[in-house]
Amino acid sequence: MKTQLKMGEVVTSTLAFKSVLKPVFMQLEARDKNSSEALLSTFCALEQHHPGFCYNLLSEIIERADLKININEVVLRLQECATDTVNEHYLLRSEEPFQDLNRKSAALKAILSRIPDEITDRKTFLETIKEIASAIKKLLDVVNEIGVFLPTLSGKQAVEQRKKEFVKYSKKFSTTLKEYFKEGHSNAVFISALCLIRQTNQMMTTVKNICE
Structure with a gap:
């Protein structure tokens, strides 16, 4: 994964966590509350200590799936x-x-x-x-x-x-x-x-x- 992100990418990453990943974890909560809370806590910590982590993760998924997505x-x-x-x-x-x-x-x-x-x-x-x-x-x-x-x-x-x-x-x-x-x-x-x-x-x- 990339390590150096521009300011705009870090902003996207912060919002991506809240608008893409967090809702997924919230939906998972109905099936497995403990797993949902653990994932949410982990991703919160990762994004806090490594700003841009979520951006890199989603970018990697998009690239490997060969999706033409901005x-x-x-x-x-x-x-x-x-x-x-x-x-x-x-x-x-x-x-x-x-x-x-x-x-x-x-x-x-x-x-x-x-x-x-x-x-x-x-x-x-x-x-x-x-x-x-x-x-x-x-x-x-x-x-x-x-x-x-x-x-x-x-x-x-x-x-x-x-x-x-x-x-x-x-x-x-x-x-x-x-x-x-x-x-x-x-x-x-x-x-x-x-x-x-x-x-x-x-x-x-x-x-x-x-x-x-």
Whole structure:
């Protein structure tokens, strides 16, 4: 297996574990709970200590099966379903801003997951890009509303830093789109979209850790 992975591949690997492998283990739980828990724990540890392990594993399976599959595209397509199967980013606070943040983050990831189906239709894709920009703004607006619920200065600073990172990757995504319309490299768009989804998840995790 490969050992050196690019940043985009590591991001894909993290999301692949959550959206491809973890749901499989959850289905196995109904048949053999002990085996399911053991596999989940093992793969969690492997991905944590060896970032990119899941990417390499899936890439190896695809290569040996001689499948013409773009792993970044597959993982991106699965992100809408992943919002239903992976609950670690879901906020349990009942106040409306927290529940609205759940909705806005899920909406953004769902729109981004449509990119592989729509990227080849220029007119449709341009409309999707507008939806993404609107979803990003709505998500940031809700994050700002949550500021009044943050109990400490350090908590406010942590969320503010996450917000800055999210904005940075949003701008990178915009730049990647401009390059796509010039050069036509769709895989770069898939990777950039996955990076933005990862930033969304990290935003949710940060808020969750501070407020729950």
